[in-house]
Amino acid sequence: MTIEQFEEEPQIAAAGEHPLDLKKLFAEEKAFGWSGYIEWENYHEKKKIATEILLTKTFPHPPEFQLVPLPKTNPVLIGERWKQYHEALGIGYIEEKPDMIHLLDFPYNGETRRDHLIKGKITDNKQHFVRNHGGIPEIDEDALTLEIGGLVNKPVTLSLKDLKTQPNSRSQSTVTVTLQCSGTRRIEQIQQYPGEGDELINAPWAVYRGVPLKKVLKLACGGILPECKHLEFIGADTYFKKNQVYNYAVSVPWRKVRQNEEVLLAWEMNGKPLPKIHGYPLRVVVTGYIGARSVKWLYKVNALAEPSMGPVQQQEYLYFTPQIGKQNSKFSNGFSIQQMPVSSAIIYPEDKDVVIHDGTVTLKGWAYSGGGNWVERVEVSSDGGSVWYSVPQENMTEKAWKVELPVDAEGWLEFCVRTWDSSNNTEPTFVRSAWNWDLHVTSSAHRIKVYSVNRSRPATAKRLKDMEERGIPFLPLTRPLEFTLESADEFLAHVRKYPREPTS
Numbered sequence: 001m002t003i004e005q006f007e008e009e010p011q012i013a014a015a016g017e018h019p020l021d022l023k024k025l026f027a028e029e030k031a032f033g034w035s036g037y038i039e040w041e042n043y044h045e046k047k048k049i050a051t052e053i054l055l056t057k058t059f060p061h062p063p064e065f066q067l068v069p070l071p072k073t074n075p076v077l078i079g080e081r082w083k084q085y086h087e088a089l090g091i092g093y094i095e096e097k098p099d100m101i102h103l104l105d106f107p108y109n110g111e112t113r114r115d116h117l118i119k120g121k122i123t124d125n126k127q128h129f130v131r132n133h134g135g136i137p138e139i140d141e142d143a144l145t146l147e148i149g150g151l152v153n154k155p156v157t158l159s160l161k162d163l164k165t166q167p168n169s170r171s172q173s174t175v176t177v178t179l180q181c182s183g184t185r186r187i188e189q190i191q192q193y194p195g196e197g198d199e200l201i202n203a204p205w206a207v208y209r210g211v212p213l214k215k216v217l218k219l220a221c222g223g224i225l226p227e228c229k230h231l232e233f234i235g236a237d238t239y240f241k242k243n244q245v246y247n248y249a250v251s252v253p254w255r256k257v258r259q260n261e262e263v264l265l266a267w268e269m270n271g272k273p274l275p276k277i278h279g280y281p282l283r284v285v286v287t288g289y290i291g292a293r294s295v296k297w298l299y300k301v302n303a304l305a306e307p308s309m310g311p312v313q314q315q316e317y318l319y320f321t322p323q324i325g326k327q328n329s330k331f332s333n334g335f336s337i338q339q340m341p342v343s344s345a346i347i348y349p350e351d352k353d354v355v356i357h358d359g360t361v362t363l364k365g366w367a368y369s370g371g372g373n374w375v376e377r378v379e380v381s382s383d384g385g386s387v388w389y390s391v392p393q394e395n396m397t398e399k400a401w402k403v404e405l406p407v408d409a410e411g412w413l414e415f416c417v418r419t420w421d422s423s424n425n426t427e428p429t430f431v432r433s434a435w436n437w438d439l440h441v442t443s444s445a446h447r448i449k450v451y452s453v454n455r456s457r458p459a460t461a462k463r464l465k466d467m468e469e470r471g472i473p474f475l476p477l478t479r480p481l482e483f484t485l486e487s488a489d490e491f492l493a494h495v496r497k498y499p500r501e502p503t504s
Contacts, residue, residue, distance in 0.1 A: 022090030025049065033143020036092060036135055037236040037297075040247050047245055050089055054243040059084050063104075066194035070187075075102030082107050082134070085240045091135055097277055099126060107132040108277070114347050118364055118400040122176070123205050125270050130277055131181045133248055133312070137236040137297045141273075141281040146265075150232070150303035153222035160281055163211055163265060166219055173261045174209045175287060178368050178399065180340050182290040182317055185442035192431050195439045196326070205399050208285045210266030213257050213301070224254065224303050231257050232302040232310070233284045233295040241311040249310030250293050252286055252338065254303075262287050262372075265298070288370040289338050290441070292317050307336065320437045329437055340370025341443040342427060344378060344401075344419040351448040354477050356464070359456040360404045361415075365446075367401055369421035377420040382407050384414040385429050385445060410452045410460065418445040451477055 026046065029039035040047050063077045070076055083106050086092070100110035108130055116127040141160050149155040158166070189195065213231065217224055235248040257263045264285040267274060274280040279296030286293040292312060307313055318334030344367035355361050361382070367375045378401045379388040391403040407413070418427040428434045428444045453474070455461050467474060470483065 020053070026089055026091070030143065033140035034137070034236075035139075036137035037139065037299075038089075038091065038238055040238065040245050041234065041249070050245045051243050053088055054085070054240075054245075057084070057088055066190045075105040077104045079104050079106040082240065086135055086238070089238075089245070091238055097126075097130055100130070107134050108136075114350075118347055118366055121205065121398060122207060122270060125206070125272060125275055125278070128206055128269075128278065129179075129181070131183075131291060132237070132277070132296075133239050134237040136276055138276060139236065139281055139297060139299075141267075144281050144299070146282065146299060146301065148216070148221055148301045148303075150301075151225040151228035151305065152217065152303045153225065154220075156220050158216075158220060160267060162220075163216065163282070164267070166211060166216060171211050171215050171219070172209060173212055173264060174207060175261050175264055175285070176205065176207045176398070177285055177287050178205050178370075179285070179291045179294060180343075180368065180370070182292060182337055182340070182440040185343065185345060185446065186439045188431050188442050188444070188446070189435055189439045193435050195435070195437045196329075207270050208264055208266040209268035209271075210264040210282075210285070212261050213263045213265055213284070214260050216265060217257070217303075227305045228303040229254050230304045230307050231263070232300075232304050232308040233293075233298055234300040234302070234310075235279075235283075235295040236297040236299050239310075239312065241315065244311070246310060248295060248312060249308050250295060250313045251304060251308035251310075252289065252293050256286065256289070256338075288340060288372050290317060290340055290370075293338065316438075317440065318438060319440055322432075322435055325437045334436075334438070337440055340368070341441055342369040342373065342375075342419050342421040342425045343441075343443050343446075344368070344375075344417045344427065345446040346380075346415060346417050346448050349415075349448065349450055352451075353448075354451045354453065354475060356453040356455060356474065357407065359406065359408065359454060361407045361450070361452070362402065363405055363415065363417070364400070364402045365417055366399050367396075367417075367419040368399065369419065369423075369425065371423075373421040373423050373425065375419055376422055378403075378417065379420070380405055380415065380417045382409070382413055382415055384447070385416050385418075388418070407452055408454060410454050410457065412449055413452050414447055414449055416445045416447040 026038050028034060028037055060081050062081055065077055097110045101113060103109040103111055110130040112123060112127050112129050144160045146158045230251045230253055232249055232251040237248050239246045239248045252263060265282060266285045267282050269278055274283060282298045283296045284294050284298055313336065315331050317337045319337050320329060320334040324333055344365060346363055346365040348364040349355055363380055367378045369375055378391040378396060380403055381388045382405055389405060391401045395402045420426045431444045434442060434444045453460060455464060
């Protein structure tokens with residue numbers, strides 16, 4: 001059916017009752033071994049028809065989570081809008097991954113739980129965060145083909161077996177990578193200054209095995225042409241943007257790819273085949289860049305003279321100044337985010353925790369820097385950022401840190417952490433310094449408020465002992481005590497010895 005044929009039935013289409021055979025109209029590109037993959041970029045007529053269908057429907061607004069409290073449910077948010085997008089075009093979807101914080105049920109956004117995040121050097125596949133933009137294609141390993149074209153000397157189509165033996169297994173590489181969504185720590189911006197963002201993700205670590213794209217371009221394609229400045233990656237998932245449909249497409253500069261193991265075509269994750277939800281059978285892994293550039297379900301690579309025109313590259317993941325917002329934002333007045341900045345976070349204690357201690361408080365967290373930099377120093381503060389203490393190097397691993405922070409003060413305190421990397425970059429002190437309309441790459445010093453109870457102080461020790469003897473728990477903090485705090489004799493003795501009113 002052509003767009004003209006579709007438009008001949010406007011009354012039926014407008015009523016949402018058109019007799020279109022969606023499976024036939026949007027047939028899957030490859031019959032054997034591919035499911036959930038529709039090729040959009042090669043068929044502009046098909047894209048026009050999809051847009052016409054979407055325009056006949058009214059979709060619910062995205063869930064509000066910035067100006068109202070986040071639900072305490074799991075999943076936290078329901079992606080009804082995106083489910084209806086897929087259903088309107090007859091595309092199926094998979095929703096969630098077990099044992100995660102389900103931030104959005106579809107497209108699935110899952111965050112690693114705190115205890116798994118800093119447990120060991122590597123994050124297990126089952127606990128690795130997920131940021132999907134649509135449904136999950138199912139592609140058999142034996143059926144996969146990877147097309148490489150554009151500004152290369154010899155366009156090729158490779159199987160996964162070709163990649164694994166190109167030219168031999170010695171070409172393969174294994175890299176340990178921190179993948180972060182640019183929405184990592186976004187909640188901190190939302191809590192103070194809402195904007196236009198839709199995910200709340202943390203940072204895990206994994207080991208990927210594959211072949212560097214640089215080697216594939218050289219050995220299989222005979223190298224790139226001089227005009228090539230960018231490499232575009234296209235995934236088999238369907239991406240929706242303002243009633244338009246696309247295959248997920250982004251790009252990275254050639255200067256990144258030519259650094260050998262910086263860009264990997266990966267088929268293995270932590271010693272196992274890629275899980276389906278993480279891009280099986282093949283994905284891109286771009287080290288030091290935002291996770292959006294590490295395309296999953298990869299089936300096409302294009303060598304280009306300019307960055308990809310895909311909406312994920314040109315219209316999203318943009319960094320604006322604080323003066324830009326709903327009133328004046330354009331794609332051209334933000335710049336495309338590629339490298340991740342230096343960042344860190346306190347995992348324990350959590351915000352609003354009550355900590356009973358003996359003069360030191362144990363803090364645990366993670367630290368990271370992108371763009372080929374590494375963490376040199378982690379510093380923590382118990383007074384909001386005036387006095388900083390360095391985390392001992394013996395208490396730091398590649399991703400995690402731990403410190404015993406001296407704390408004398410009691411009551412509500414503001415703990416914060418900042419990290420210095422190998423290029424001497426550090427984090428802005430306050431969220432406001434790094435706020436941007438799309439709420440990306442929250443890179444300010446991470447802050448939590450903790451209620452300190454210092455047992456080394458005699459009065460506090462006495463109160464805690466008194467409560468213990470009465471069988472009264474300290475928590476919840478705001479519950480009033482049901483016994484007299486001091487006797488009348490004690491009160492009078494004190495105020496008579498230290499009168500608060502002038503005696504004459």
